[in-house]
Amino acid sequence: MNDLSPQTSPESPKPERQRKPDWIRVKAPVSREYGNTRDLMRGLGLNTVCEEAACPNIGECWTKKHATVMILGDVCTRACAFCNVKTGMPRKVDPLEPAHVAEAAAKLGLEHIVITSVDRDDLPDGGAGQFVKVINELRKNTPNTTIEILTPDFRNKMRPAIEAIVAAGPDVYNHNLETVPRLYPTIRPGARYYASLRLLEEVKAHNPLIFTKSGVMLGLGEQRLEVHQVMDDMRSAQIDFLTMGQYLRPTPKHAEVKEFVTPDAFAAYGAIARAKGFLQVAASPLTRSSYHAGEDFAQMRAAREAQLAKAAAKA
Numbered sequence: 503m504n505d506l507s508p509q510t511s512p513e514s515p516k517p518e519r520q521r522k523p524d525w526i527r528v529k530a531p532v533s534r535e536y537g538n539t540r541d542l543m544r545g546l547g548l549n550t551v552c553e554e555a556a557c558p559n560i561g562e563c564w565t566k567k568h569a570t571v572m573i574l575g576d577v578c579t580r581a582c583a584f585c586n587v588k589t590g591m592p593r594k595v596d597p598l599e600p601a602h603v604a605e606a607a608a609k610l611g612l613e614h615i616v617i618t619s620v621d622r623d624d625l626p627d628g629g630a631g632q633f634v635k636v637i638n639e640l641r642k643n644t645p646n647t648t649i650e651i652l653t654p655d656f657r658n659k660m661r662p663a664i665e666a667i668v669a670a671g672p673d674v675y676n677h678n679l680e681t682v683p684r685l686y687p688t689i690r691p692g693a694r695y696y697a698s699l700r701l702l703e704e705v706k707a708h709n710p711l712i713f714t715k716s717g718v719m720l721g722l723g724e725q726r727l728e729v730h731q732v733m734d735d736m737r738s739a740q741i742d743f744l745t746m747g748q749y750l751r752p753t754p755k756h757a758e759v760k761e762f763v764t765p766d767a768f769a770a771y772g773a774i775a776r777a778k779g780f781l782q783v784a785a786s787p788l789t790r791s792s793y794h795a796g797e798d799f800a801q802m803r804a805a806r807e808a809q810l811a812k813a814a815a816k817a
């Protein structure tokens with residue numbers, strides 16, 4: 503295998519069978535705590551990406567009361583080949599949503615919350631204003647909860663959207679690159695790789711204290727050197743935190759899994775990413791943007807403090 507070959511190994515199952523290997527299988531969500539989290543979300547009329555994306559970690563996360571809220575409705579204006587969220591004409595923005603998100607955070611007793619949204623290309627601000635309102639409500643009602651947002655690319659309205667959201671002051675700004683640039687036309691056709699990178703660069707330029715985060719899915723046909731290049735691009739944009747997880751096909755209508763990347767291969771990617779200077783790296787088959795987000799945030803903050811202390815000691 504040379505560096506340009508897909509990262510397969512002898513024990514990797516044949517991708518065309520689309521059967522999940524043992525390391526992907528997860529337990530069915532059955533705990534009482536899982537049911538409580540689900541009932542709370544339903545009761546407040548909140549959508550979650552955990553359910554909409556059919557996330558394999560839902561049993562574990564919801565048992566621990568970790569849910570990623572998806573604001574701005576459950577209908578997306580894009581149709582990415584990897585994503586399970588419905589596509590179409592979304593409904594009106596819910597003015598009560600920010601208060602409901604804050605209520606959910608308070609009732610779940612969250613130390614860290616992740617908020618994401620569908621793409622809203624139909625809205626003049628792309629939905630940035632609703633992110634701002636959610637952040638403000640959370641700061642008002644649960645001031646000790648750290649806030650991570652995972653936003654769309656705000657196509658054609660990126661600069662004002664970034665300015666407004668950065669001014670609201672989330673702790674972590676996440677925007678996923680999702681895959682390598684060569685695969686954008688088929689996997690993420692409505693988006694542009696360099697526009698997404700620029701978005702994250704702009705966040706840092708506006709406020710270097712906000713942690714930036716981005717992720718890629720593996721198993722879509724990317725090659726190893728392409729993944730290394732994405733890491734280099736992210737470091738050039740000063741992205742602090744990289745997540746890497748296995749792409750799973752939500753339905754037969756979605757892009758097929760080209761490869762189930764082994765846990766060892768994920769560990770190797772993780773080691774390379776750390777060597778390239780990311781403050782925090784999460785790389786495993788079941789890693790998702792928001793998986794263990796609270797614990798990872800605490801580690802990332804500690805890593806930055808250690809870095810600053812080291813720099814001060816040298817000065």
Ligand code: SF4
Nearest residue numbers: 552557560563792793
């Ligand atoms: S990994 Fe993220 S999306 Fe998946 S269940 Fe956990 S919080 Fe939800």
